Amino acid sequence: YVDPAVAFPTSWSGTGDVPKEAWDQWDEPFRVSYRDYVRIQREKESGVKAVSSALVRAGIYEKLDPAHVAASHLHMGTTCMVEHMAVTMQSRFCRFAPTPRWRNLGVFGMLDETRHTQLDLRFSHDLLKQDPRFDWSQKAFHTKEWGVLAVKNFFDDAMLNADCVEAALATSLTVEHGFTNVQFVALAADAMAAGDINWSNLLSSIQTDEARHAQQGFPTLSILMEHDPVRAQKALDVAFWRSTRLFQTLTGPAMDYYTPLDQRKMSFKEFMLEWIVNHHERILEDYGLKKPWYWDQFLYSLENGHHAM
16 A cells, blocks of 8 residues: 555665566575575674684784785774674665565574674774774764775775665675685685784675675675666766775785785786676676676776776
């Protein structure tokens, strides 16, 4: 008895010119029940907590290279509150996404992001006695530090102000399925090499959740390509460029400056070429999209963009 236009306003759902029946084709591979979801997440939590407790007692943190530790401060200061912003974005999917399949996955995504925020806060809180700079996990977003402002500017747009469709393309498809490989997979490997097993374990546990709710982007792109390819092209072009500049600010310096020399396996440029460029080119080709108009400029920016930060 409720008017669908009132219950699911286009300004929040982002359906635009896509017909209502088209969203019946929206589908994703993770068919999980709430009971199974809770069981799996409980096992992950137990594992992370056990490793963390053991390593804090063992005094591993005091033996870490100061440059590596600086990378963990940067990560916590710039990502902890982003995880909290993502709770709001996923809750919007729960409520306004144009198909119940997507709304259901949004519920699990919302719980995932709540977990990630709490994991980061707990990790930082446990280490406050060793290093007060871990208060940046909460404090950073209340400062005017320029790198943090860049993070806020992007995610205010992509998570808090965007409709469901725009948010899925910018966050789920571009950031979570692409760029977070740099932030979570690469940094987890670097942390393990540096002897920071606690942080590596935390990053890897978070990434297992990202792999699931990042799937919201692909079916959304498929439907948009069929009914509004111009919008799909523009949304991805904007999201990819802004993500590039953001990760050049955050992850580039962490990989090429903060990671101790003897532990560097790959430069930021090499990692971007292997994990991001190939990945994004494959998506564009699979879905019939063009390379962004700035593609040559983007490739050139991999030479010195992050060094200029």
